[in-house]
Amino acid sequence: MKLNKYLLATVACLSALSLTGCGKKTVKRNENELLICVYDGGYGTDWIDALAKDYEAKTGITVTWTADTSLLDRIEDQLNNVSDYDIYMSQDINWQNFAAQGLLANLDDLYDQDVEGVKFKDRLVPAAEEMSKAEDENGDMHYYKVCYTQGAGGIVYNIDMFEEHGWQVPTTYEELKTLCQTIINAHVDAGDRKTVVPFAWSGSDRQYYWDYLVFEWWAQLAGMETINKFRAFKGPDDGTYAKGYEVYNPTGVYKDFWTAYDMWYDLIAMNKSNSINGAYGTNLLTAQSAFANKEAAMIPYGQWAKHEIENAVNRKLDFDVAMMPTPKAKADSAQYNYMVGFGDSMIIPENTPNKKLAKDFIAYMATKEACKTFVEKAEGPFLAFDYSGVDLSSIEANDTYVKSIHDKLSNSTCFHLASQNPMTYFNVNKLMPWIENNYYYASACSKPEDNTSATLSTKIYNTAKNSWPVWMRNAGVN
Amino acid sequence: MENTIDKKEKRKRFIIKGTTIFIIVMLFYPVAHFLLMWFGVNINSILLTFKTPVRNKLEFLKFNELFYNYQTLFASLKLETTQKLFMASGVYFIISCFITLPIAMFFSYFIFKKISWNGFFKVIFFIPSILPLVVLTFIYKNSFDVSSGFIGVALGKMGVSTLDLFIGDNAQWMVWIFCIWAGIGYDVILLTSGMARIPRDILESCKMDGVKPMKEFFRIIIPLTWPTITTLFVLGMMSVFNVFMQPMFITQGQFNTMTIGLQIYQQSRGSGLQEPATLGLFCSLVGAPIIVLVRYLLNKKYEDVSF
Numbered sequence: 211m212k213l214n215k216y217l218l219a220t221v222a223c224l225s226a227l228s229l230t231g232c233g234k235k236t237v238k239r240n241e242n243e244l245l246i247c248v249y250d251g252g253y254g255t256d257w258i259d260a261l262a263k264d265y266e267a268k269t270g271i272t273v274t275w276t277a278d279t280s281l282l283d284r285i286e287d288q289l290n291n292v293s294d295y296d297i298y299m300s301q302d303i304n305w306q307n308f309a310a311q312g313l314l315a316n317l318d319d320l321y322d323q324d325v326e327g328v329k330f331k332d333r334l335v336p337a338a339e340e341m342s343k344a345e346d347e348n349g350d351m352h353y354y355k356v357c358y359t360q361g362a363g364g365i366v367y368n369i370d371m372f373e374e375h376g377w378q379v380p381t382t383y384e385e386l387k388t389l390c391q392t393i394i395n396a397h398v399d400a401g402d403r404k405t406v407v408p409f410a411w412s413g414s415d416r417q418y419y420w421d422y423l424v425f426e427w428w429a430q431l432a433g434m435e436t437i438n439k440f441r442a443f444k445g446p447d448d449g450t451y452a453k454g455y456e457v458y459n460p461t462g463v464y465k466d467f468w469t470a471y472d473m474w475y476d477l478i479a480m481n482k483s484n485s486i487n488g489a490y491g492t493n494l495l496t497a498q499s500a501f502a503n504k505e506a507a508m509i510p511y512g513q514w515a516k517h518e519i520e521n522a523v524n525r526k527l528d529f530d531v532a533m534m535p536t537p538k539a540k541a542d543s544a545q546y547n548y549m550v551g552f553g554d555s556m557i558i559p560e561n562t563p564n565k566k567l568a569k570d571f572i573a574y575m576a577t578k579e580a581c582k583t584f585v586e587k588a589e590g591p592f593l594a595f596d597y598s599g600v601d602l603s604s605i606e607a608n609d610t611y612v613k614s615i616h617d618k619l620s621n622s623t624c625f626h627l628a629s630q631n632p633m634t635y636f637n638v639n640k641l642m643p644w645i646e647n648n649y650y651y652a653s654a655c656s657k658p659e660d661n662t663s664a665t666l667s668t669k670i671y672n673t674a675k676n677s678w679p680v681w682m683r684n685a686g687v688n
Numbered sequence: 689m690e691n692t693i694d695k696k697e698k699r700k701r702f703i704i705k706g707t708t709i710f711i712i713v714m715l716f717y718p719v720a721h722f723l724l725m726w727f728g729v730n731i732n733s734i735l736l737t738f739k740t741p742v743r744n745k746l747e748f749l750k751f752n753e754l755f756y757n758y759q760t761l762f763a764s765l766k767l768e769t770t771q772k773l774f775m776a777s778g779v780y781f782i783i784s785c786f787i788t789l790p791i792a793m794f795f796s797y798f799i800f801k802k803i804s805w806n807g808f809f810k811v812i813f814f815i816p817s818i819l820p821l822v823v824l825t826f827i828y829k830n831s832f833d834v835s836s837g838f839i840g841v842a843l844g845k846m847g848v849s850t851l852d853l854f855i856g857d858n859a860q861w862m863v864w865i866f867c868i869w870a871g872i873g874y875d876v877i878l879l880t881s882g883m884a885r886i887p888r889d890i891l892e893s894c895k896m897d898g899v900k901p902m903k904e905f906f907r908i909i910i911p912l913t914w915p916t917i918t919t920l921f922v923l924g925m926m927s928v929f930n931v932f933m934q935p936m937f938i939t940q941g942q943f944n945t946m947t948i949g950l951q952i953y954q955q956s957r958g959s960g961l962q963e964p965a966t967l968g969l970f971c972s973l974v975g976a977p978i979i980v981l982v983r984y985l986l987n988k989k990y991e992d993v994s995f
Contacts (some may be wrong), residue, residue: 282957307959310745347745414829414854488834491851496835636741638958646769648942654857676767683760684960686741 239296243272244567249300249554250277252514253359254521258585264583265574271567289313293559296568299358305553306635308352309344315558316346319354320569325576333576335360338594341552341628344573355557356572357594359513361550361626362618363422364536366506366515368501369610370529371398371406377507379534383473386537390477390484393507397662400505407483410506412497413490413652419510420474420651422548426536427470429625430543432463437625439463443633443641451687454633455678458645460667467643468663473539475663479654490655498522512550516611517589532614533590535622545622552594553628590615636685640677645670736965746962757966776860777948780867780931784924792875793917797905799876799884816872825937828866829854859943863935867872867927870934875920882916883909911990918986925979929971 239245244265248258255277262273281300288294289308308314321331321339329341338357346352372379377397381385390408398406411419427439439446440463443600445453457463478484486492486500501509502523509515515533515605520526535545549631556575558568574580578600584593592614597616606613628640629635639647654661739746739756749756764770795813799806816824831849832838840850853862866890888911894904910917932949939945941954955964 304957304959308743414833488849488851491833491855492835493830493833496833515791550735632741632959635958636959636960636963638955647940652855653943656852660856673769677764677769678758680764680767683756683763684741684963 211414229437236463240272241564241567242270243274244297244564244571245280245295246273246275246297246299246571247295248275248277248298249281250279251301252512252518253588253591254517257584260583260587261575261580264580266493267576271571273387273571286313289559289561291561292471293561294450295559296564297556297558297571298561299554300555301358301551301554303355303557304635305355305555306344306630307634308557309346309352312347313560314354315560315562315565315568317342317356317558317569320356320573321353323569323573325573326578328571330576333595333625335594335596337626341626341630344630355555357552358556359591359596360556360624361513361552361591361621362533362547362615363419363512363550364426364510364533364548365423365508366501366511366531366533366611368504368529369532371504371507376514380536380537382538382541383477387477390481394483400503404505406504407486407506408508409478409484409489410486410497410500410509411489412492412494413655414492416497417490417649417651419512420478421649422512422550423510423532423536424467424470424474424547425548425627427438427539428467428472428548429548429623430539434623434625436463437627440467440643441627441629441631443629443631446541451633451682454682455671455674458671460663460671464643464667464671468667471666472541472663474651475654475658475661478651479658479661482655485655489576490652495522502527513591513615514588515580515590520589528641530610532610533618534614547618547622547624549624549626549628552626566668585612585616592616592619632685632687633681637681640681641674647664733965734969736962738971739962741960741962757962760963761966761970772944773946773948773951776946777928777931777946779860779864779923780927780947783867784871784927784934785921788871789875789917789920789924791868792872792920793869794878794880795872796876796883797909799880800909801901813873813876815873816870817877821870821933822937824870825866825934829938832862854939854943856943859939860945863938863945866938867931867934878916878920879913882913886912886952914986914990918983920977920985922983925982926975928976940947 223636233441246258246262248255253650256274258277262275265271265273274296281298284301285298285300285303286308290313300357305314310458321329321342323330325333334357338360339353341357342353342355346354364686367379371377375393375398377386377389377392380389388527393406393408396406400406412419440457443454443457444451445456445461447453460468486497489497497506497509500506502519502525509519511519511533513533516527516531536547538545556572558565558572562568575584576595581593581595581597581600581607582602585591585597585602589609592615597619602612602616606616629642634641644650650661650666735748738749738754740749740753740756741747753772765774792813795809799809819827831839832853834840834844834849834851837850843850852858890908890912891904894908899908929948931947932953935941935945935947936950937954941947941950948967952964952968955961
């Protein structure tokens, strides 16, 4: 009997102990030190190092940064318990949910803070402000994140090669097709008994880089109104979630997406000679090396192309590169830029004692000088702030790539597919816009007849229609 | 006389007290481990299965809708994508228990008997067990690259293209082959350890009686290493729910290689945590009794032997 009592008491104590991990905690930290965690990706770390040193020199605050590829695996635990960092910068941060749980610092005062004579929110690119609001624990809307980068994607090309052979940068899809044929017909020696081909790309690791081209064609063909209808995930006719799957109807809102896919299909899937040998089955390093070794004139990529390719081949490219404005689907199409990675976020944990300092650092990032440093050190990517007043001439004089990205961002209507819709973030990797996160670019090159727009559009529509009730239940929408 | 009885009584009490302390101390670690590592960790997952998103936040369901997430899960079982998910995961039971394990038993016996090339087999099978999975999958996938992979280039010279190996239906096979190759090493390590414990005199006696290797393998080695085999079989059954990194690194879960484990992992990085929690608990409730039953039946096959 006594033994049972002892055991019961022990178990009760341990049970209580096991649950003490639940609940928010704040850690004591040096108030003159700022700790930042950034996602270790294609932007490199030179930029954060430079910004940290500059901020330190200006304020005397020590900035310690960590680059981590696995931060998403532990961020929720950090936010719930003791956060090791004052700021997180990464893609795929589940910030709406964190905000609703009260895990993120309210950034309303930051958005009203003065940065070089203007309010912080006026330093943001259009759409970034709206993308940063979410409901708090009580259902009130507040700012809880700052958009990280504005992004650009499309075709990166070898300027020197183009100039040497007199190839013109194509302005329309038809010109792009002609250019590909011209490159093939030129039989330019690429060494090792190879000739230069139009595109290097990796179907094995990065087939989704073709999205950047296809999405822009889609926007050009459909216009922003249709894209916004798609992002709403509501029935185009009745505006209800119940009929939301209709946005995938290949004869309705989604029709132009498939036209854009067809354009890619005709260019790449039906013309194997337009790609490096075995592109659809090859890895990213092979594609990067083919471009760096001048075996291909172009490569589909995001704004981090130059930095990542140089990093991969372990040397500076010995030719100039640029990202071309995406050749227009039709001659009279408007120019669009798909903002790659626009959903990426900078957040401040609620449980950090250095919230004020963290906000101050993000405000510093919005300054023109910091914006310029970011572009210079990351070699192409732009922060999600307005660059119209940032003088990049000294960088652009020697860097054709930065200039091309800047031009693309400045001269196009920028759009994104990041969504505030609960259907997307409560159903991870299910929607947007390839259902179930299945890409078909590599498969289309492997078996073109099985991956036509007609086949895929029906398959995707049916999957969406059948799964929709379950996805609605998961998202808690009616 | 009374003094002697008192002493005996005191001694008895002392022993009981000592026994009590001993039991508490011995039980402390396993109970603490269970409460902290199972109850503490999983209670939140169990509670999540009774929550639903309300304004971006997961809140408890009303009593009359308490099993809403389970109803959603059962509704999803009718979907082709979910059925494919369960099928793709179920294959790992066959792979682990009926392909990898028998092959591992066979090669473990080779290594145990120190046959020719046993050192070579050791290297081939042990290397996958000591390298991190991310490195291993990277090496595996890139070795089939047509331009730079040693297998891809070699097969290319023989006129065999490896281009489509990780695309479409082939992709499933490539993940399965990887799991067999990488899984054998782990099984071999445990089986060779189990075989090494078999007393030499039993084997010498068999040798003197003229028992042939095949008979020795099936009649002596297998029964004497049966507890290890049972453990590996049970672990193999659990791979239905555990395999997730292999398809994640090799195919990113595309081409019908998505498994229950990978789906739970991916979804748990999003907002809708109630969905992976419900799927996980459902799999545990279905899987655990089956695994316990199989273990019970396997244990009945041979009597436990201690040596």
